[in-house]
Amino acid sequence: MNNDIVIQTIHLSKSLPIGGIQLEILHDISLEIYRSEMVAIVGPSGSGKSTLMGIIGGLDSATSGQVIIDGIDITTLNERKLTRLRNEKIGFVFQNYNLVPTLDALENVLLPMQFSRKRPNKNQEERAQELLDMLGLGARLHHTYKQLSGGEQQRVAIARALANNPTILLCDEPTGNLDKASATLVIEALFEVREKTDTTVVVVTHSQFLAQMMDRQIEIVDGRIQESILIEEG
Numbered sequence: 001m002n003n004d005i006v007i008q009t010i011h012l013s014k015s016l017p018i019g020g021i022q023l024e025i026l027h028d029i030s031l032e033i034y035r036s037e038m039v040a041i042v043g044p045s046g047s048g049k050s051t052l053m054g055i056i057g058g059l060d061s062a063t064s065g066q067v068i069i070d071g072i073d074i075t076t077l078n079e080r081k082l083t084r085l086r087n088e089k090i091g092f093v094f095q096n097y098n099l100v101p102t103l104d105a106l107e108n109v110l111l112p113m114q115f116s117r118k119r120p121n122k123n124q125e126e127r128a129q130e131l132l133d134m135l136g137l138g139a140r141l142h143h144t145y146k147q148l149s150g151g152e153q154q155r156v157a158i159a160r161a162l163a164n165n166p167t168i169l170l171c172d173e174p175t176g177n178l179d180k181a182s183a184t185l186v187i188e189a190l191f192e193v194r195e196k197t198d199t200t201v202v203v204v205t206h207s208q209f210l211a212q213m214m215d216r217q218i219e220i221v222d223g224r225i226q227e228s229i230l231i232e233e234g
């Protein structure tokens with residue numbers, strides 16, 4: 001792993017006015033995540049994990065502090081530039097897969113390519129097939145979501161998030177709806193992604209079992225970084 005920082009937050013805080021008072025949701029979060037690192041964000045429900053992912057991914061804004069994505073301070077970008085950065089550098093995976101139900105696996109993966117400004121240099125369909133192959137779904141290209149298991153749907157969602165070759169993959173409880181066996185397959189797929197594409201992968205999870213498979217865990221409690229644990233290789 002090199003020391004190239006792709007995600008950096010500097011004194012990031014977020015508060016929202018709730019019932020007449022400012023509720024502090026994130027407090028002074030400073031962290032660094034490196035290229036092709038695989039990091040788990042853990043912590044109790046309501047501690048601010050999803051809020052942090054939303055801010056890192058440019059879907060939500062901070063109240064103060066900076067968010068630097070691949071060298072660019074996204075807190076200074078206007079909406080148009082932020083949207084472009086998000087489309088080019090960030091892939092999102094959520095708990096509920098969010099596949100388009102009327103499309104098959106291949107068509108779901110093709111969708112973001114067709115919306116992108118960037119013209120892929122290879123045939124789009126070939127690239128979509130390669131992504132699904134990499135995620136172990138080469139034999140499921142023309143299945144719609146009803147014909148896929150939960151774990152398979154989530155792997156299609158991961159392939160879709162990778163369609164435009166993002167620098168960073170942000171996954172918010174990607175295995176939250178899956179049993180342990182399917183969850184393990186999804187996490188193994190994420191390792192495969194990192195191995196083959198150098199993508200930095202950040203995963204919010206409630207599962208200690210899964211968090212321990214990652215390179216590092218960052219624990220958020222009450223909107224603050226509690227602990228950053230380096231998992232020993234072995």
Ligand SMILES: Nc1ncnc2c1ncn2[C@@H]1O[C@H](COP(=O)(O)OP(=O)(O)OP(=O)(O)O)[C@@H](O)[C@H]1O
Nearest residue numbers: 016018025043044045046047048049050051052206
């Ligand atoms: N738009 C909002 N308006 C008001 N409060 C909010 C809003 N978004 C988040 N919160 C509050 O901020 C806190 C952090 O929420 P967040 O969704 O980030 O937690 P989380 O760690 O992802 O929890 P979970 O593990 O349950 O998904 C919670 O107390 C939540 O109620």
Ligand SMILES: [Mg+2]
Nearest residue numbers: 049050051172
């Ligand atoms: Mg959450």
